Amino acid sequence: MQARVTIALIFAVFVISTASTLIKLADAPALVIAAVRLGIAGLVLTPAALVVRREQLKNLFVSNGRLALLSGALLSLHFFTWISSLQFTSVASSVILVATNPIFVGFGSVVLLKEKLKPLLILGMAVSITGAILISLNDLNLGGGAIYGDLLAILGAITHSGYLLIGQRLRAKADNLTYITLVYGTAAILLVGAALISGMSFIGYSSNTYWMMILLAIGPQLIGHSSYNWALRYISAAIIAVVILAEPIGATALAYFILGEQITLLEVFGGVLVLIGIGLAIRSAQRPRLELNSNSDQNSKS
Numbered sequence: 573m574q575a576r577v578t579i580a581l582i583f584a585v586f587v588i589s590t591a592s593t594l595i596k597l598a599d600a601p602a603l604v605i606a607a608v609r610l611g612i613a614g615l616v617l618t619p620a621a622l623v624v625r626r627e628q629l630k631n632l633f634v635s636n637g638r639l640a641l642l643s644g645a646l647l648s649l650h651f652f653t654w655i656s657s658l659q660f661t662s663v664a665s666s667v668i669l670v671a672t673n674p675i676f677v678g679f680g681s682v683v684l685l686k687e688k689l690k691p692l693l694i695l696g697m698a699v700s701i702t703g704a705i706l707i708s709l710n711d712l713n714l715g716g717g718a719i720y721g722d723l724l725a726i727l728g729a730i731t732h733s734g735y736l737l738i739g740q741r742l743r744a745k746a747d748n749l750t751y752i753t754l755v756y757g758t759a760a761i762l763l764v765g766a767a768l769i770s771g772m773s774f775i776g777y778s779s780n781t782y783w784m785m786i787l788l789a790i791g792p793q794l795i796g797h798s799s800y801n802w803a804l805r806y807i808s809a810a811i812i813a814v815v816i817l818a819e820p821i822g823a824t825a826l827a828y829f830i831l832g833e834q835i836t837l838l839e840v841f842g843g844v845l846v847l848i849g850i851g852l853a854i855r856s857a858q859r860p861r862l863e864l865n866s867n868s869d870q871n872s873k874s
Contacts, residue, residue, distance in 0.1 A: 589822025612789035644758025654728030660721025673813035676733035700849025706842030
C-alpha cells in the first residue's frame with residue numbers, strides 16, 4: 573500500500589502542477605474559472621455517487637454534514653483566492669505561497685487534531701519552507717499588485733490547510749468517492765452562486781478558455797485533488813502538505829517554457845531544498861494508516 577500511496581502522490585503532484593499554466597491561459601474571471609472547474613467535477617461525480625454510494629452519502633451527510641460542508645466552503649475559498657492571485661503576481665510566487673500548507677497544517681494538527689509532529693517531519697517542513705521562501709524572494713520584494721497577489725495566495729494556503737485537516741478526519745469515516753462528491757459539490761454550488769450574484773457570465777469566452785477550464789476540471793481536480801483525498805486515509809495531512817510543496821517546481825518549469833516566465837538560480841536552489849524536505853517528511857511516516865476504519869473502503873465495494 574505504501575508504494576501505491578507514493579505513486580498516487582507523485583502523479584497527483586505532476587498533474588496539479590499544470591493548473592497555474594492552464595489558469596493563466598484562460599481568459600475569464602477567477603470566480604468563473606473556479607466555478608467551472610468545480611462544477612464540471614461535481615457533474616461528473618454526482619451521478620456515479622448517487623448510483624453506487626447513495627447510502628454512504630446519506631450517512632456522511634447525517635453524521636458529519638457540517639464538517640463536509642465546511643470542507644467544501646474552504647475549498648471554494650481556496651480556489652477563488654489562489655486563482656485570483658495569479659492575476660496579480662507570477663506563477664512562481666503564487667504557487668510557492670499557496671503551497672505553504674505545512675505551516676498551517678502543522679499548527680492545525682497540533683491544536684485541532686492533538687497530533688504530535690515527529691522531529692523528522694518538522695525538519696522536512698522547515699527545509700521545504702526555506703526552499704519555498706527562496707523561490708519566491710524576487711516577487712516578495714515587489715510592491716503594489718504583486719504584494720496583493722501574494723496575500724491572496726497565502727489566504728489560499730490557509731483555506732486549503734483547513735480543507736486538508738477536515739479531509740484527514742472525514743476520510744477515516746468515508747470512502748473517497750463519497751467524500752469528494754459531497755465536498756466538490758458544495759464548493760461548486762457556492763462558487764456558481766457567487767458568480768451569478770456578482771453578475772458574471774459563463775458564456776461568451778473563447779474556445780481556448782473553455783478547453784483550459786475543462787482540462788482543469790479533469791486533470792488537477794478530478795485526478796490530482798482526488799488522489800490527495802484518497803491518500804489522506806493512509807497518511808497525515810501534514811505529510812500531504814509537505815508533498816504539495818513539490819507542485820511549484822513543476823508549475824515554475826511549465827511557466828518558463830509555455831508562458832516565458834524566467835527562472836533564477838535562487839529559485840533552482842530553493843527547489844532542491846523543497847525536494848529534500850519532502851523526502852524527509854515522507855521518511856517520517858511510520859506506516860499507512862490502514863488501521864483507521866479499514867472496513868470503510870471495503871464496505872464501499874459491496
